[in-house]
Amino acid sequence: MAMTPDIDQLLSRLADYPDDDKLLAIIALYYMEHPDGDKDLEYFERAYQVNPSIENTHNLAFWLHHEYGEPERGLLLQKQVMKRQPQSYFPYISYAQMLLAQNYNEDGVFTLRDVEHYEEVISTYQLALDKINNIAPSYRQSHLNKRVFFYKNIACAYAMIDNFEQAFTYFERAQTLISELLTGDFSSIPAAILEEKYYEILLDKARLYILLGDDSKALTLLNEARYHGDCCNLTVASLYSRLGKYSLAAQLTENEAVHESWDWVWYAGYQSDRDKWRKTMNTALKNEQQCLVENQLEAEQYCLENKQQLLKEKLNFIDQQKAEINRLEMILATDDQPRPQDDIQQEIRSMYFGCLLFGCERHRGLIDDSNRYYWH
Numbered sequence: 001m002a003m004t005p006d007i008d009q010l011l012s013r014l015a016d017y018p019d020d021d022k023l024l025a026i027i028a029l030y031y032m033e034h035p036d037g038d039k040d041l042e043y044f045e046r047a048y049q050v051n052p053s054i055e056n057t058h059n060l061a062f063w064l065h066h067e068y069g070e071p072e073r074g075l076l077l078q079k080q081v082m083k084r085q086p087q088s089y090f091p092y093i094s095y096a097q098m099l100l101a102q103n104y105n106e107d108g109v110f111t112l113r114d115v116e117h118y119e120e121v122i123s124t125y126q127l128a129l130d131k132i133n134n135i136a137p138s139y140r141q142s143h144l145n146k147r148v149f150f151y152k153n154i155a156c157a158y159a160m161i162d163n164f165e166q167a168f169t170y171f172e173r174a175q176t177l178i179s180e181l182l183t184g185d186f187s188s189i190p191a192a193i194l195e196e197k198y199y200e201i202l203l204d205k206a207r208l209y210i211l212l213g214d215d216s217k218a219l220t221l222l223n224e225a226r227y228h229g230d231c232c233n234l235t236v237a238s239l240y241s242r243l244g245k246y247s248l249a250a251q252l253t254e255n256e257a258v259h260e261s262w263d264w265v266w267y268a269g270y271q272s273d274r275d276k277w278r279k280t281m282n283t284a285l286k287n288e289q290q291c292l293v294e295n296q297l298e299a300e301q302y303c304l305e306n307k308q309q310l311l312k313e314k315l316n317f318i319d320q321q322k323a324e325i326n327r328l329e330m331i332l333a334t335d336d337q338p339r340p341q342d343d344i345q346q347e348i349r350s351m352y353f354g355c356l357l358f359g360c361e362r363h364r365g366l367i368d369d370s371n372r373y374y375w376h
Contacts, residue, residue: 005030021051025359032063033362041068048077055358056224057081058091062356065098074098089371091129091354096121096331110346114146118157121194124155137149145181145189146353148174148197148230153350155204158271160345164208170236171201171208185253188230197351199230204348211344227251234262241268242344260284263340279338285328 010353017023025308028043039274044063048056057331058081065074075098081091081144099121103110117196129150155170182191204223218239226236233256237249241264259353260266270277295318302311366372 005036017048021047021053021056024050025056028059028063029357029359029361030359032360039066052080054081054091056083056085058369059096059357059359062094063102065094071098071101086369087131087134088358088371089128089131090358090364090366090368092124092131093353093355096124096128097350097353098159100125100153109342112345115161118161120153124263125150125157131371136327145329148181148189149195149351149353151177152197152201152204153209155201155256156348156350159194159204159208159348167208168205175201195228196230199225199228202228203235205240207344207348210239210242217244219245234258234265237268238262241271242264242342246271267337267340274335278335281328281332285325285332287343288321288325288328292318292325295321304332325366 005026006025007030009257010023010030014020014023025044028047031040031043041060041063044056044060044355048060050056060083061074061077063074064077064098069312075095076097078098082095086092099117102117103113105111120164129147132146135143151170155167155174158164158167158170172254175198178201181189182194197203202221206218206221206225209215209221220240222236223244225231229347233252238251240246240249240252247269249265250272253265253268256265258265258269269280283358296316299311299314299318302308302314355365356365358366
């Protein structure tokens with residue numbers, strides 16, 4: 001394991017060589033590991049300003065986008081890298097991930113993009129796969145394992161444009177590779193992560209079959225997922241509910257603290273045991289009513305103390321509570337729980353590759369765009 005660099009020595013060297021971009025990058029990586037304000041970003045920026053190389057531009061773009069919430073500039077810089085046709089696969093993955101991040105608006109709400117958007121994501125991942133094949137044979141295997149991530153993400157992109165045939169093809173490639181890695185002794189990816197990804201792909205394939213209306217195949221996959229070690233009962237139950245298996249969904253989540261935000265699980269409870277559903281809804285209504293009384297008392301106190309800002313915030317919250325109480329009362333009065341809108345396509349999520357910084361020894365990644373690698 002490498003020794004932690006002495007930051008005082010690094011800064012002393014920098015005083016003598018202020019335009020050494022490699023030294024600036026090392027300092028940036030040090031502050032990434034040892035946070036001190038925004039010094040990590042400061043030194044990534046300085047390295048880029050001194051030498052806008054592929055490595056420095058990529059690192060700044062990646063850090064701006066994923067750590068500092070500046071996606072627009074991060075994407076702009078990453079596009080500069082892509083124009084230079086880098087030899088390593090890091091920039092391609094990063095660019096694809098930035099494109100996928102555009103699926104979400106400022107409020108984090110998922111929105112499907114046009115076909116051309118996902119085709120660009122797919123072609124970018126394909127280029128990244130080609131770059132992995134160019135890595136020196138002596139340590140190529142460690143990187144080839146990451147094809148699991150590529151295959152899954154390509155499958156997800158195909159699913160977004162309703163190309164289910166290709167989506168299944170790449171999901172199955174990912175599962176086949178996972179099985180090979182689990183039975184071999186050469187994987188750099190922990191077995192627990194591989195098992196988790198296998199389970200996620202089971203669910204994604206089930207979602208595709210639900211979209212295709214093939215309930216039988218979807219049910220077979222869900223029955224397998226149900227007994228997987230990584231099974232999330234709420235997630236599997238939500239998919240059972242979409243297939244109309246309401247009793248099965250309710251049984252699977254009978255010991256779970258189900259909230260109404262799990263809309264399909266909640267709907268399964270309504271369909272399978274109406275009396276229990278009414279009791280739960282009445283409890284929720286009483287809790288909201290009690291909370292409303294408490295908040296109204298607090299608002300009165302803020303009014304007496306002339307705390308206008310707090311009073312304004314509290315009154316806004318009270319309005320929201322009243323609307324929620326009205327909604328619950330209406331549902332109970334009509335004895336009708338609306339069927340949720342189906343948003344199953346947005347549940348098919350791509351995987352995040354983690355650190356893609358050149359020179360990050362902690363994550364044993366690439367040293368530079370020549371595909372040199374931290375092997376030790």
